[in-house]
Amino acid sequence: MALLPEFDPADSRAGRGLIERLTADAAEVQQDVLDEILARNSRTEYLRRFLLLGDSTPAAADLREAFKRCVPVSGYEDVKPYVDRVASGEPSSLLCSEPITCLSRSSGTSGGQQKLLPSTAEELDRKVFFYAVQSLVRNMSLHTDDSGGGSGKGMYLMFAFHGDRTLSGLPIHSALTAYYHSRQFQDRHIGGFDKCTSPLEAILCPDGNQSIYCQLLCGLLHRRIVDRVGASFASGLVRGIKYLEDHWEEMCSNIRSGQLSDWITHAPLRDAVIARYLQGSDPALADEIASECARKPWDGILRRLWPxxxxxxxxxxxxxxQYIPILEVYGGGLPLFSPMYGSTECASGINLRPLDPPSHVSYALLPNIAYFEFLEVKRENDHEKVQGNDNLGVVKVVDLVDVKIGRCYELIVTTFAGLYRYRVGDLFTVSGFYNATPLFHFLGRRDVVLSIDYEKVCEEDLLSAIAEAEKFHIRPLGYMLCGSTAYADISTLPGHYILFWDLANACDSNATFDIDGAAMEKCCLAVEECFDEMYRKIRHRGSIGPLEIRVLGHGAFNALMDFFVSRGTSASQYKTPTAIRSKEAMMVLEERVVGRFFSQATPSCRSAEFERR
Structure with a gap:
């Protein structure tokens, strides 16, 4: 079987056969993938130092065995020096045989820096195959026809954020942005198997406000033929609904008059909307939409606007x-289809059972996309933390088909684009098998404690940021920080981070004192300034609100411990969690809040390494 076989997503019979072959022959396909990667890339500078190849080319089986024996499991710090050199203009052959055409910017970061990972033109072909399989599964399970023959369109919100370039001119984009700019996506979007209401000009518009307005407007103009709604991530869809709630009257005015608002000034977008979408006034449609939007509350608004x-x-x-409850309210009973698992390293996981409830969703990693291995990790039940043993010399790494049901693993990938035995940092439990291919329930990122949008804040970075703020803004006032925990609050939009702090007088912990509001506001900003570039960029876009510190009365953290102990946590092993996810636990602290303070400024947004200022 070709590694990327062609097929028609509308042909369910042929497509089902393709899925059956891929999943049944997973071990053989994975071996073929690794053999092909090594045949192409074994002479790269990165692999050469481990494989120690002579002038002759070893047999595929010998090369495969040498790879598993000699190439170590790696992290970003192992890859970064090579990426730096490519970014500075050195040849792609440092990492892979194909030209590196773009550096993909990772959203899951730690250590205060964003990760830049290599990507090639061929990777876009893999994404097209991946999305075609995704559409095929949807067609088979939901009995739809998204191939272009049907009349239905998707009202999807998609955004291509501004990219940068290295000093040598190599583009830097998020993985999705690079895909949206590609010919492969544009062919698919305009006439391919996943037609949508959003104009390509809106998706690529550099002004996020104009982009989301026009995408929603065009979705409303096509409300009678929309048969599915969504966005890449739940946070983006919820944000879009909130935006619609704030701007529906202006959109209805545009539809009623047939005139686009003057503040839409991006020329390609304005021309596209006027020429292809807003063709004359439609008072009847405007009245239909206004009637639904004026009804409060907005329960079932998605079903009502797009019947x-x-x-x-x-x-x-x-x-x-965390967004499931609010989407269930907005959806009014519409099924939630979580289609895929993907990472910056590679898009790889397909939901083969799209009608399963969200809490039961599992993904099958397509065995022809990359070579997959797994590092087993242990869970600490008391505080729902997952820790991996970093002593990789004594930890067994297992292949895709050798994982065990019920166990927890961290994903390791080897790609065609130059990542070798690379720890992605994503954690899974194995929920079952489809033929010979395991099904994985995605748990989240290793060590991530806070996340609202694309940003990821790990425990180390959060604690470091709090320590920085305490050192420079709390201690000079004679306070001390006696306890802290964090919560990602999405009860209002945009969501924001909350830090719950127990403060005391440094000289007499029982003495009362007045809280210095200006100092606490500076603390809020100081914490945000310590977070990574992705967080700060999202704050600048307004997708995350100002960080808040809530000061607690004495005894609040004792009450929090009592709460966890009452739910089975061992009192002798209890440690205050760095962050809490339970709304009930948050309310225990909320009842004891004595002061609330917010950042009064937006944190600085530094340029990433290699980016032109």
Whole structure:
């Protein structure tokens, strides 16, 4: 079987056969993938130092065995020096045989820096195959035809954020932005197997406000033929609904008059909307939409605005699971279809059972996309933390087909684009098998404690940021920080981080004192300034609100311990969690809040390494 076989996503019979072959022959396909990667890339500078190849080319089996024996499991710090050199203009052959055409910017970061990972033109072909399989599964399970022959369209919100370039001119984009700019996506979007209401010019518009306005406006103009709604991630869809709630009257005015608002000034977008979408006034449509939007509350608004919609397609696993309740309210009973698992390293996981409830979603990693290995990790039940043993010399790494049901693993990938035995940092439990291919329930990122949108804040970075703020803004006032925990609050939009702090007088912990509001506001900003570039960029876009510190009365953290102990935590092993996810636990602290303080400024947004200022 070719590694990327061609097929028609509308041909369910042929497509089902393709899925059956891929999943049944997973071990053989994985071996073929690794053999092909090594045949192409074994002479790269990165692999050469481990494989120690002579002038002759070893047999595929010998090369495979040498790879597993000699190439170590790696992290970003192992890859970064090579990426730095490519970014500075050195040849792609440092990492892979194909030209590196773009550096993909990772959203899951730690250590205060964003990760830049190599990507090639061929990777875009893999994404097209991946999305075609995704559409095929949807067609088979939901009995739809998204191939271009049907009349239905998707009202999907998609955004291509501004990219940068290295000093040598190599583009830097998020993985999705690079894909949206590609010919492969544009062919698919305009006439391919996943037609949508959003104009390509809106998706690529550099002004996020104009982009989301026009995408929603065009979705409303096509409300009678929309059969599915969604966004890449649940956070983006919820944000879009909130935006619609604030701007529906202006959109209805545009539809009623047939005139686009003057503040839409991006020329390609304005021309596209006027020429292809807003063709004359439509008072009847405007009245229909206004009638639904004026009804409060907005329960079921997606079903009411797009009555032909049959499901909501958006990722609701991992950190996005916090948005499930609000989407169920907005959806009014529409099924939530979480279609895929993907990472910056590679898009690889397909939900083969899209009608399963979100809490039961599992993904099958397509065995022809990359070479997959797994590092087993242990869970600490008391505080729901997952820790991996970093002593990789004594930890067994297992292949895709050798994982065990019920166990927890960290994903390791080897790609065609130059990542070798690379720890992605994503954690899974094995929920079962489809033929010989395991099904994985996605748990989230290793060590991530806070996340609202694309940003990821790990425990180390959060604690470091709090320590920095305490040192420079709390201690000079004679306070001390006696306890702290964090919460990602999405009860209002945009969501924001909350730090619950127990403060005391440094000289007499029982003495009362007045809280210095200006100092606490500086603390809020100081914490945000310590977070990574992705957080600060999202704050600048307004997708995350100002960080808040809530000061607690004495005894609050004792009450929090009592709460966890009452739910089975061992009192002798209890440690105050760095962050809490339970709304009930948050309310225990909320009842004891004595002061609330917010950042009064937006944190600085530094340029990433290699980017032109």
């Amino acid at each position: 032909g919609a049959r499901y909501i397609r958006t990722i609701v696993t991992g950190s996005m699971s």
